[in-house]
Amino acid sequence: MSSVQEELNNTQDMLQGYVELYNYSLSYVKTMAIGCAIQLGIPSAIHRRGGAATISDIITETGVDPSKLPYLRRLMRVLTVSSILATTGTDETETESDDSTVYKLTPASRLLVSGAGAPTSCDISPMLDLLMRPTTSVATYFSLEEWFKDAGATATLFEVAHGMSPWSLTKNDALYNKTLNDGCAADSNFAMDTLLREPRAAGIFRGLGSLVDVGGGHGAAAMAIARAFPHIRCSVLDLEQVVSGAPDDGTVKFIAGDMFESIPAADCVLLKYVLHCWDDESSVKILRQCKRAIPARDAGGKVVIMNMVVGYGSSDRFVKETQVMCDMWMMRYVGVEREEHEWKRIFLEAGFSDYRITPTALGFQSVIEVFP
Numbered sequence: 001m002s003s004v005q006e007e008l009n010n011t012q013d014m015l016q017g018y019v020e021l022y023n024y025s026l027s028y029v030k031t032m033a034i035g036c037a038i039q040l041g042i043p044s045a046i047h048r049r050g051g052a053a054t055i056s057d058i059i060t061e062t063g064v065d066p067s068k069l070p071y072l073r074r075l076m077r078v079l080t081v082s083s084i085l086a087t088t089g090t091d092e093t094e095t096e097s098d099d100s101t102v103y104k105l106t107p108a109s110r111l112l113v114s115g116a117g118a119p120t121s122c123d124i125s126p127m128l129d130l131l132m133r134p135t136t137s138v139a140t141y142f143s144l145e146e147w148f149k150d151a152g153a154t155a156t157l158f159e160v161a162h163g164m165s166p167w168s169l170t171k172n173d174a175l176y177n178k179t180l181n182d183g184c185a186a187d188s189n190f191a192m193d194t195l196l197r198e199p200r201a202a203g204i205f206r207g208l209g210s211l212v213d214v215g216g217g218h219g220a221a222a223m224a225i226a227r228a229f230p231h232i233r234c235s236v237l238d239l240e241q242v243v244s245g246a247p248d249d250g251t252v253k254f255i256a257g258d259m260f261e262s263i264p265a266a267d268c269v270l271l272k273y274v275l276h277c278w279d280d281e282s283s284v285k286i287l288r289q290c291k292r293a294i295p296a297r298d299a300g301g302k303v304v305i306m307n308m309v310v311g312y313g314s315s316d317r318f319v320k321e322t323q324v325m326c327d328m329w330m331m332r333y334v335g336v337e338r339e340e341h342e343w344k345r346i347f348l349e350a351g352f353s354d355y356r357i358t359p360t361a362l363g364f365q366s367v368i369e370v371f372p
């Protein structure tokens with residue numbers, strides 16, 4: 001390759017890097033735009049208008065002040081270019097919009113519609129509210145650099161920001177407790193709906209007589225399992241401040257307790273999005289309690305973990321990036337998203353003999369069966 005060509009390639013690479021850096025540095029604008037669309041109820045407004053709405057329809061439906069129309073158009077453009085919304089007759093890169101532009105939902109925004117007649121059974125916006133929450137999510141990163149340099153500090157990023165662990169904050173801050181429980185329940189509704197439709201994943205629960213969903217929040221996952229397999233007696237163990245607000249319709253039994261102290265006996269312990277909140281030492285303690293609660297493998301005993309196995313699942317860049325970003329989100333606590341060898345190490349240390357990983361259609365999440 002000639003040096004002129006080499007220089008040209010280098011320049012092009014550098015220019016690509018320049019654009020990438022602008023894009024990454026402003027990615028939070030996309031986060032804010034999605035958060036604002038949820039708060040204004042834009043996806044629900046488009047849905048109420050039969051799945052197609054003009055900017056005037058959106059103003060009428062959402063209560064945005066008409067004087068803000070030019071700004072609303074700019075918000076809609078970010079959402080459209082990011083494929084959160086689409087426009088009729090244009091592709092997502094088209095940036096012009098006028099009063100006749102018709103906005104439509106995309107697969108992503110269909111998951112943000114709430115209210116009767118929503119296009120999917122699940123509205124995951126409460127989970128997005130949790131992930132984007134200014135105080136308990138975004139602001140916890142403000143001291144990241146200092147935290148990295150602080151040799152003596154043992155407090156987590158979350159503790160630096162709030163003076164306590166998330167599980168103490170749920171006791172002291174009713175709004176955070178509600179945001180966390182609603183977010184988890186919304187995600188569980190979607191995740192379990194998807195999982196239980198996959199024959200291989202649903203088969204994991206077949207044949208069980210009883211199941212306890214440990215750290216099960218408001219019981220959305222256990223309720224989905226109880227509805228799909230009415231013969232399984234399902235219960236939920238969680239902290240008092242969580243269980244006391246759970247919607248108890250009798251489908252599952254709610255038990256207030258501490259998983260580090262004791263777990264009620266059952267054929268299967270479900271740990272959905274629980275162990276990623278804890279470091280290895282605490283996870284091994286939880287797993288040891290799980291092992292005490294279940295029968296031997298040949299009597300059907302097992303622990304079922306729903307979490308990421310980093311590196312498993314689709315090789316799509318979006319999936320990979322989501323996995324490592326989730327890992328850094330868990331870093332705010334003492335949590336971690338684990339690779340297979342890291343899972344294996346804690347299973348063996350807790351006294352389990354074997355495990356099986358099943359990737360799921362959820363893309364970045366897997367199911368791990370762990371056997372005594």
Ligand SMILES: C[S@@+](CC[C@H](N)C(=O)[O-])C[C@H]1O[C@@H](n2cnc3c(N)ncnc32)[C@H](O)[C@@H]1O
Pocket residue numbers: 167170184185187188214215216217218221237238239242257258259260271272273274277
């Ligand atoms: C990330 S949430 C997951 C909730 C639910 N499993 C889901 O997937 O939606 C973690 C849950 O663990 C619960 N938890 C934390 N510490 C606990 C403890 N010591 N004993 C029982 N549950 C606990 C929290 O209250 C919370 O509901």
